[in-house]
Amino acid sequence: MKFFMDISKLTTNGKAIYLAYDHGVEHGPVDLVGKSIDPNYILEIAVNGGYNAVVLQKGIAEKYYLEEYREKIPLIIKMNGKTRFPAGDPISSQVCSVDEAIELGASGVGYTIYLGSEHESEMLKEFSKIEEEAHNKNLVVLAWVYPRGKAIKDETSPEITAYSARLALEMGADIAKIKYCGSTECFKKAVEAAGKTKVVLSGGPKTEKPEEFLETVKSVMDAGAIGVAVGRNVWQSADPLAMTEKIKKIIFNN
Amino acid sequence: MKFFMDISKLTTNGKAIYLAYDHGVEHGPVDLVGKSIDPNYILEIAVNGGYNAVVLQKGIAEKYYLEEYREKIPLIIKMNGKTRFPAGDPISSQVCSVDEAIELGASGVGYTIYLGSEHESEMLKEFSKIEEEAHNKNLVVLAWVYPRGKAIKDETSPEITAYSARLALEMGADIAKIKYCGSTECFKKAVEAAGKTKVVLSGGPKTEKPEEFLETVKSVMDAGAIGVAVGRNVWQSADPLAMTEKIKKIIFNN
Amino acid sequence: MKFFMDISKLTTNGKAIYLAYDHGVEHGPVDLVGKSIDPNYILEIAVNGGYNAVVLQKGIAEKYYLEEYREKIPLIIKMNGKTRFPAGDPISSQVCSVDEAIELGASGVGYTIYLGSEHESEMLKEFSKIEEEAHNKNLVVLAWVYPRGKAIKDETSPEITAYSARLALEMGADIAKIKYCGSTECFKKAVEAAGKTKVVLSGGPKTEKPEEFLETVKSVMDAGAIGVAVGRNVWQSADPLAMTEKIKKIIFNN
C-alpha cells in the first residue's frame, strides 16, 4: 500500500492545472455551451493547453479518451456522480470501479463528498473504500469536498472551507478540491488545515469577466494552493487556450 | 474489457429497429391488446419484420426465445423492471444477472435510469456495475433514460431530453433510448449531447394515427438518431408488418 | 441452467393440487384450527390425499418433513414470509436459502411478490436471484403474486389478476399462484397473460359452504389453470380427505 502517494504524475514542479469536464452528469448539457458539447473539443484544449490532467466520467473516457488521448494527457476519473434534479440533501454514488478506472488509463480518481449532507456517512464510507483500493493500486486520490444540505448555512464561509480541506486530509486524500471562500487570507487557513494534502481550487461557474476568475486563481496560489481544476471558465470562454495561458501563468510562474 | 463496443451485431449499416416487449412488467396486460398478449406473436413479428433485435424480460426469453428464436433474431434483455403501481418517485431494480442474460443468448442488455428520481443514485450505481460486467463480457449496453419524479417539471422538454442523452454517454452506455422532445431541432441537440453514444427513439404509446408516429421517426432520423425501439405502435396496429415496413423505410432508406 | 423447467415432478398429467401450510407465519395459529395446528396432521392429509406437493416453511420441513415424509410426498419450500402485523405496504423477506431448500428435499421453491407494494422493487430483486439460483440447481420456481398496498384499489380486479399472472411469466416463474378474480372469463385472461407459465389458484380463506370453493376451482380449471394450492378449505374442513377428493375430481377429471 502506498499511503503517501507520489503525485508528480499529476503535477509540474508541484503545481497543477486540471481541466474538469464532468458537467454533463452534474449539470447537464446546459453547461456545455457551443463546441464544448463535444468531448474532443475539450480533450484538444487539454492537450494543447498543456493541462496536467483531464477529469472525466468513465463514459467519456471509454469513448473519447482511451484510444486517442491516453498517450497525450493524464486522466483523472470522476468516480461518483449525480444529476442536478433530486431534491433534499445530496447523495452522489459510486459509478465506476477502481479497476475500471485503471483499465481506462487513469492516473487518479476523484470523488465528491457533500460535507454536512444527511447522506454524508454513506459518502465518507464509500470514499474511504475507494481511497484504500486506489492507493493499493497506485492511483492518486482526489476529494472534491463541497459543503451542502440543510445543515449548511453558508457553503463558502471561511470556517466551512477550512473544514472541507481538513476533511480531505483526515480521510486520506492526496489532493483536495474545494471552493473559494472569498479571500486569500481565509483560503490560506484552508491550505493550512489541509496540511500535506495538496489543495486545488474548484473553478466554479464562468465569471462575468475573466479577470475575476484570474484574481481568484491568484488569490488561492498566494494562499498556498497548488493549482486549479478549471472547467467552464476555460471551455465556455471565447478563446480557451488564451484563457488557459493566463491561468497557467499565474499558477506556474508564481 | 471492451470499452468501445462493436454494436454491429445490433445494427444494419449503423441503423437499427428494435421491437420492445417489456410492457407486461411495466404496464401490465392492459397494453397487450389482442394477439399481442402472446409472446410468440411478437417474436414472429420481430423475425418476419426483420428487426435488429427484440427486447424482452428474462422470463419471456426463457420460455419463448431461447429454444425457438435464438438463431432467428438477436436479443436484448431488459435488466430491471417495475410495475406501474408504486407511488412516489420511481425505482426500478435489477431483476436479471449479466450471466443469466448471456445464457439466454442476449447480445445486449438494457436498463432504465429514472433521471431525477429521488432513487436516481441507486439506479446509477446499479447501472454502472451492469455496464462494467456487460462490457467485460462483450455485451452491448443500452440505457433507457427517462426523466421522472417530483423534481422533473416537464419530462420531454428539450433540455431534459438532451440531458438524458448525455447521461447515457457519461455513464458508458453504447446506445441511449430516449423520449421524443417534440421537434427535429431539439432532438438534434440530444443526439449531439450523446456524442459517440448512439441514440434510438423510445416509441411510446400508440399514436392516434400511424402517420404521427412515422413523422416522429422521420424527425429523429433527421436529427441523427440511429433508429427506434418500437412496441405498441407496431404490435397494437392492425397490420404490424406493414407498419414495420413503413418505419424501416424511414430508418434504413434515409 | 435450466430455463424451461420440467415441472412433471410437481404435476400429474400436467395438473396439480398442492397443500399449502405456511399460515403459521403469515396469519398465526388463529388459522390453524383444531387438529391443523399439528404439522403431522397436515402431512398425513397431503400423503393420503395424494397431493402433488406440500408447501412448508423451512422450520416445519426440518422437523416434520425431512425424515418422515420426503419419500412420501414432494415438497415446495416457501422462501419468504412475514407476519400479519406490520402496518403499511407489505414486504416479505427471504428466510431460507436455495441450498437449504435442497437439503430439505424440496422439488420447488415459492416466493411471494406483493405487486404494487412500495417495497415491490426489493421483492422483485430478491425473487429474481432466487429464480436464477433455483433454476441453476434444478428446482421448480413458483411465484405467489398478490396485489397489495396503498396503490392497489381492488386486489382481485380482472385487470390486476391478469397483471399478477403476467408478472410471474416475465420474472421467470414456472408456476404462478394467484387469487380468483370472480369469473371464469376474467381468469381465462389471466391464464392467457401467464402464457407458458402455469397458473394455480390461491385457495384463500375457508368459504362458508364447500360448494362455493369447488365452484371456484371449477371456474379456474375451465379457465385453463392447472390446479390449485389449497389450505384452509381442506384442513379446516370436517373431512379433509373427502374435500380433497371433490377438488381432485374437478382438477384431474376435467
Next chain:
Amino acid sequence: MKFFMDISKLTTNGKAIYLAYDHGVEHGPVDLVGKSIDPNYILEIAVNGGYNAVVLQKGIAEKYYLEEYREKIPLIIKMNGKTRFPAGDPISSQVCSVDEAIELGASGVGYTIYLGSEHESEMLKEFSKIEEEAHNKNLVVLAWVYPRGKAIKDETSPEITAYSARLALEMGADIAKIKYCGSTECFKKAVEAAGKTKVVLSGGPKTEKPEEFLETVKSVMDAGAIGVAVGRNVWQSADPLAMTEKIKKIIFNN
C-alpha cells in the same frame, strides 16, 4: 446440515433451566443491582445452581466465561442486541458471528425477533441466516420471540403468545423463548403451536413475591414447556441459589 438438532447438551432429561444475563445491553446496569453487576457472581450462580446453560453477550463471554467457565457450564451466546433507548418500533441487529460464538465455546445461539415490529422483515432474514449457519455448525438455535411495536396491541395476549411460539417453529428454531400469557391454558396453546420446537419461559422482571414467579414456572411446566430462562428473579433475589432450587424443583421434579 443438522436440521433436527440434538438439544441434549442444553437439557437434563429433556428439561432445562438457563441463566440469562444479557440485561447489561438490553436494559443497562439499572437491572444489575447489588452483586449482579459482576459477571463472576452470575457465573458462580450458574455453576453452583446447576444451570443447563448461561446466556451471555460475546463481550462477557470473552472476558469472563472462556477461560474460567467453559469446562464448568454450557454457554448460549446472545447474537443480537439493542439498548432500551431508541424510540419507535424495535430493531435488534446481529453483533456476533456464528464463528465467534463457536470460538467462545457456545453450545447454542439465541436471537431476538420482535414479532410485528416494522423492522420484522430484517430480523427474520438475519435470524434465518444465523439458523442456517448455526445448524450447519452443530449449534442449538434459540429464538426469543417478543411481540412489540405500534401494531401490537397486547404483547401477552393468548393469541400473540401462540403466534410467537409458532413463528419460532416455522423459522427453524430448536427452542422458543416466549413470555407468559397469564394462564396454563393459554400457554398450553402456545406449546402446542410450537410443535417439535421446545418452549422455555422468558422470566421477565423480578416479581414482587418469589411465589408469583414460581407459580408462573409451575404453570408453564404444566402447559408443556421444557423449562425457563431466568435472570432477574434469580440474581436480584436475596438468595439466588435457594431461589434456583425452588425453580429447579418445579422444572425437574414435575
Next chain:
Amino acid sequence: MKFFMDISKLTTNGKAIYLAYDHGVEHGPVDLVGKSIDPNYILEIAVNGGYNAVVLQKGIAEKYYLEEYREKIPLIIKMNGKTRFPAGDPISSQVCSVDEAIELGASGVGYTIYLGSEHESEMLKEFSKIEEEAHNKNLVVLAWVYPRGKAIKDETSPEITAYSARLALEMGADIAKIKYCGSTECFKKAVEAAGKTKVVLSGGPKTEKPEEFLETVKSVMDAGAIGVAVGRNVWQSADPLAMTEKIKKIIFNN
C-alpha cells in the same frame, strides 16, 4: 482469536494517557487553534510527553505518522467518523478497514457508538464486525460510547454513564472511553459496570481553568479508571507538555 487482549502495549503499569486528535473530522479546524492545526505539533507533544498512544484518523496517520513516528509512539486508529453538521440522531460510519489500520502501524482501533441514537443498531453491528476482525488480528479494541440523540435526556447522567461503560464490556471492547458523569462516586459505578473492560475518560472541551480538568482526572482515577484520552485540554493549552506532566502525575503516581 484473542478474546482477552493483552493491552500492555497501550499502557504503562496498567495505566494510560492517550493523545486524541480526531477533531479535524468531528468538529473541524475550529477546534485546532494555533499550532494545533499542524499534526506534527501534536505528534511531537505525544512523543515528548510520553503518551501511551496517539489517536488519529487514517489520513493523518498516512501522511504524518507512518514514516516519521511509528517507531516513536504507538498508534490508535479512529475507525469511524462524522462531521458536526448533519442534523438528527447521529450515525458515524466506518472509514478505515482493519487491514488499513494494521498497515498504518496501529496497535489499537477505536470506534464511536452513539448509544441511544436511532442508528444505534447499525453502529453496534459495524463495531461488532470490527471487534471480531481486530481481535483476530491482535489489535486492541477501544469503544468510544457516547449517549446521543432524541431518546437521551441527559448525556452525562450517572445511569447513562454506567450504561455506556457496560455496553463497551458487553460488545467486547478492551477499553471503554466515556464521558465524565460529575462525581467520583458515579464514575466508580461506571468502572464497576465495565468490569474487565478498562475505562478511560474522554477529555472533552478545554475547561476554563486547567485545575478543573485535573480534578476530573483525579476523580476518575480515584474511581478506578486506568487513564484518560485527552485532546483539547492539552494541545489548546499554552504549555502542552507542562499540562501533560500534571495529568501524568495524577494518572501514574496515584
